[in-house]
Amino acid sequence: MAVEKRDQGRRPGLRRKPAPAPAQPREGAAIRVRNVATADLPAIIDLDRRLTGTAKPDYWKAGLAPQADRFFLVAETADDSFAGFAIGEIRAWEFGSPPAGWVFAIQVDPDLRQGGIGTALFDGLCARFRAKGIGLVRTMVDRRDHLILSFFRAQGLTAGPSLELEMEIKP
């Protein structure tokens, strides 16, 4: 599972002027974060399809199955509208890493961005990690996805000690 990729391939011109201010943010609007329910599945599939361009119903359906140390959260606005979701999991000793809370996905309805929903979801995951005695949170982001990179930077994440390496192999 990967953190949502929304901005791949976009390489803005370097001498561009900074972007104008975003639409009126909804800071302060009530956001409720709760555990996922089966009834959320259609909204999750639809949001992911809108953001990634690929529908993955089986993938998300399988993701609803309860798993130890895994947290699948949903955010709702004050009127109980679905606003986004996040998935995190405590993993230990893979790649030699001691126990850490991994953020696998955060997706927010594009019409509701700049309103603190992503932050509420991230905070929700961190609270659950902390409750399990975890003191380190990690994620992995495509380095071309500046939007999601900026989001995690704004939460306080910095580069960790690991580098992802890969290589194409012919099947």
Place this chain on the structure above:
Amino acid sequence: MKLQMATRLGLYAALELARDPGRQLSATDLSERFAVSTNHLAKVLRELGRAGLVEAERGAGGGYRFTGNPRRTTLMDIVALFEEKPGDRASEPGDGTDIGRALGRVLSEVDEIAEATLRSVTLETLLKHARR
């Protein structure tokens, strides 16, 4: 990573002004704060002005104020005003050889990571963590 002096001054000035967009500071105020040449800083401020990030107010009590969006302006937006784009290197002897090409791929990887880092940190994010 080594930044040119103009780039560092651009970052200092933009960040200091973005701390409080309603506040005006003169080139002298800023140069004293960072112990640098006022003339050099004035040139840097003009470049920031051309990019739409600061505006100069003339007259008594005048100075520069930040006019960009700190939540949207990244460190890369400032760096790009004064530095070559990462990876924009002039052709050098040996580039066309197999070793030169392989070395170029490694250096491009370094450039991409540097650019991603600078592009992911907004002025607001940096200021938030500077206050901690």
